[in-house]
Amino acid sequence: EVVLTQSPGTLSLSPGERATLSCRASRSISSSYLAWYQQKPGQAPRLLIYAASTRATGIPDRFSGSGSGTDFILTINRLEPEDFAVYYCQQYSTFPPKTFGQGTKLEIK
Amino acid sequence: QVQLQESGPGLVKPSETLSLTCTFSGDSISVNNYYWGWIRQPPGKGLEWIASISDGGTTIYNPSFKSRVSMSADTSNNQFSLHLNSVTVADTAVYYCARHRSSRSPFDYWGQGTLVTVSS
Numbered sequence A: 001e002v003v004l005t006q007s008p009g010t011l012s013l014s015p016g017e018r019a020t021l022s023c024r025a026s027r028s029i030s031s032s033y034l035a036w037y038q039q040k041p042g043q044a045p046r047l048l049i050y051a052a053s054t055r056a057t058g059i060p061d062r063f064s065g066s067g068s069g070t071d072f073i074l075t076i077n078r079l080e081p082e083d084f085a086v087y088y089c090q091q092y093s094t095f096p097p098k099t100f101g102q103g104t105k106l107e108i109k
Numbered sequence B: 001q002v003q004l005q006e007s008g009p010g011l012v013k014p015s016e017t018l019s020l021t022c023t024f025s026g027d028s029i030s031v032n033n034y035y036w037g038w039i040r041q042p043p044g045k046g047l048e049w050i051a052s053i054s055d056g057g058t059t060i061y062n063p064s065f066k067s068r069v070s071m072s073a074d075t076s077n078n079q080f081s082l083h084l085n086s087v088t089v090a091d092t093a094v095y096y097c098a099r100h101r102s103s104r105s106p107f108d109y110w111g112q113g114t115l116v117t118v119s120s
Helices: none
Strands: A004-007 A010-013 A019-029 A034-039 A046-050 A063-076 A086-091 A104-108 B003-007 B018-025 B035-041 B048-054 B059-061 B069-074 B079-084 B093-100 B107-110 B114-118
Touching: A004 A086, A010 A019, A019 A034, A019 A086, A019 A104, A034 A063, A046 A063, A046 B107, A063 A086, B003 B093, B003 B107, B018 B035, B018 B093, B018 B114, B048 B069, B048 B079, B048 B093, B059 B069, B079 B093
Parallel strands: A010 A104
Antiparallel strands: A004 A019, A019 A063, A034 A046, A034 A086, A086 A104, B003 B018, B018 B079, B035 B048, B035 B093, B048 B059, B069 B079, B093 B107, B093 B114
């Protein structure tokens, strides 16, 4: 099983700042098979990024993904109030099982 | 626009079987080679993939659940179902159904989720 470890657990920033979220895999995965999701309270997760760096339909370009091997990054430029949420990474390279990270909570400072 | 909706009992007794159905619209289970999956989220915790089924009936199960879980698909009604037996309080969670385009694709459409509580 590929374990994904996200850091930090909580990130406190102000609107307008840049957020950098990390996802580290327990072993190398193809960058084609790494996704990021955003989840707001009481809502289902929403796909933001797939194949490590491709934005899903309708996702603003302030969201970007990068990385390869075992280290992946989600960057959110110029934080908007609606960006404060929990973010999860997910690998679908080696399965079963498909695995998620434990999440990073992005909160308003 | 693809829409998914979970349905099923909100309360299940320990040792019984949890059964949920996902009904989707805006697509056809038998036309495209998609996969349909279940993911759960215990209160205040993270996401856990349970299982997926393809339109052709191929199933993929999380080994953590393999002995307790099964999925089925009703192509005529655009529905697929999850059955998780011998439940315990640890199975209390919000259960989401979701679509992925292939076995190696992310979950691009999600249902709103349904809370299932396991309690006597």
